[in-house]
Amino acid sequence: MSKTVIVVDDSKLSRMHVRGIILRNKPDWTVIEAANSAELYGKLDESDIHIAIIDFNMPGDNGLEAAARLLQAKPDIRVAIITANAQDSVVSGIRALGAAFMPKPLEEEQMVRFLAAASLPRRPSSNDAAGGGAG
Amino acid sequence: MGIDPADGFDPGAIDPNGFDLDELERDALTELGNIGVGRASTALSRMIGGPVEISVPMVSLVPGDRVSGLLRSAMPGELIAVTEGLSGAFLGSAILLMPERSGLPLAAAALPPGVPKEDAAELVEEALAEVGNIVLNSCLSSMGNLLGVAVGTTLPQVLRGAGDGLLERCGVTLTAEAQAILFHVTFRTPPHDVEGTVVLALDAGSAVELKAAIGRYIGRVLA
Numbered sequence: 001m002s003k004t005v006i007v008v009d010d011s012k013l014s015r016m017h018v019r020g021i022i023l024r025n026k027p028d029w030t031v032i033e034a035a036n037s038a039e040l041y042g043k044l045d046e047s048d049i050h051i052a053i054i055d056f057n058m059p060g061d062n063g064l065e066a067a068a069r070l071l072q073a074k075p076d077i078r079v080a081i082i083t084a085n086a087q088d089s090v091v092s093g094i095r096a097l098g099a100a101f102m103p104k105p106l107e108e109e110q111m112v113r114f115l116a117a118a119s120l121p122r123r124p125s126s127n128d129a130a131g132g133g134a135g
Numbered sequence: 136m137g138i139d140p141a142d143g144f145d146p147g148a149i150d151p152n153g154f155d156l157d158e159l160e161r162d163a164l165t166e167l168g169n170i171g172v173g174r175a176s177t178a179l180s181r182m183i184g185g186p187v188e189i190s191v192p193m194v195s196l197v198p199g200d201r202v203s204g205l206l207r208s209a210m211p212g213e214l215i216a217v218t219e220g221l222s223g224a225f226l227g228s229a230i231l232l233m234p235e236r237s238g239l240p241l242a243a244a245a246l247p248p249g250v251p252k253e254d255a256a257e258l259v260e261e262a263l264a265e266v267g268n269i270v271l272n273s274c275l276s277s278m279g280n281l282l283g284v285a286v287g288t289t290l291p292q293v294l295r296g297a298g299d300g301l302l303e304r305c306g307v308t309l310t311a312e313a314q315a316i317l318f319h320v321t322f323r324t325p326p327h328d329v330e331g332t333v334v335l336a337l338d339a340g341s342a343v344e345l346k347a348a349i350g351r352y353i354g355r356v357l358a
Contacts, residue, residue: 010191011166013159017356057169059191084173084277089186104170105281 003119004030004047008040008066009055009082014106018053018082021111037061040070049077051118053102053111056083056090064093071097078118082106154314154342156196160349163356167281167349168192168318171274172333176322178269183244188323192333199313202336203299209319210234210332216294217267218305221275224284225345227313227337228306229275231267233330235295240327241266264291274318274333282348283355307336314342 003026007018012035019031032047034040037060040052052070056063063081070077079099083090086103094101100114156164172192180187197205206214213235221227233241242262246255268291279286294304302309318333337345 011162011169013162013166013353013356020357057173057189057191084170084177085189086173086177087180087186089180104173105277 002028003050005051006032006049007053008034010058037066051078053080165194167278171277174277175270175273178273190321192318192320195317197315198311199309200311202315220289222287225341229271230305230334232332237329241329260293263293267291312339
């Protein structure tokens with residue numbers, strides 16, 4: 001079934017990159033974009049978003065803060081946070097939210113695995129849809 | 136996180152000599168810097184054994200003759216520079232600049248616990264060299280890998296001073312033909328605020344080469 005994904009990143013190039021990966025692998029899905037957290041909050045009620053892919057290091061609320069607020073409003077959304085910052089504090093924060101950690105530079109294969117896992121009904125015990133990504 | 140970028144940086148600075156990047160090239164360079172700084176913060180956090188907060192890097196392209204004026208407005212006063220020469224695909228210098236007051240707390244955080252106080256003083260320079268080396272090499276290696284070019288660096292040197300004199304000792308060419316890329320980023324290592332700017336000073340030929348490499352990178356990302 002077709003899903004709607006929101007890609008939140010202050011880099012336009014990154015958003016284009018993620019959009020390309022999603023549509024290459026899931027041609028019937030819908031991708032919407034937000035350039036920062038504020039834009040994400042503004043678009044939450046515009047459409048029925050199933051999946052959010054959020055950059056960590058952004059102006060304003062960072063990806064963790066954005067994901068926390070997003071999940072509070074819409075607990076069923078599947079979230080991946082992409083970051084080159086793999087500090088323990090960041091990774092454990094991502095895990096605590098039940099989001100997937102996705103290292104930058106992005107690997108298409110890993111994104112595809114996350115999209116596949118996020119398409120399935122949520123398993124109660126799973127708290128990391130993409131599997132171990134912390135390396 | 137809410138770390139404000141420094142005043143005095145104009146990310147939209149236009150180079151009168153015609154070296155400029157279009158919107159997507161600038162975005163790509165910012166993203167490369169963002170990945171580099173993210174990697175650097177991970178390494179730095181391991182080194183100091185605690186969290187490191189980083190701001191979103193602000194990227195400025197500056198002709199060589201405007202570098203010191205811009206840095207003076209962002210970081211007035213005495214500075215510490217950890218500098219490495221570049222070899223390979225790009226020629227120039229990579230520099231981690233920080234205000235003098237950031238030096239001691241950063242060095243103290245980087246030294247292993249249990250270093251006797253009397254040894255700490257002489258280890259400060261060594262610790263700063265190591266921090267600079269980690270930050271610069273994390274940035275340069277991730278950028279080089281993404282751009283598909285090999286970037287080599289010489290061993291780090293720690294220098295102190297201000298203005299043109301300091302930049303010249305770091306090997307920066309302060310002429311309008313040379314090109315500097317400034318990634319201004321704030322590292323915050325609670326309880327201290329440690330500020331730093333990563334400067335990539337490239338000679339004129341290397342700046343053109345960088346633009347070409349960024350173009351190829353964009354092509355690969357959007358393929």
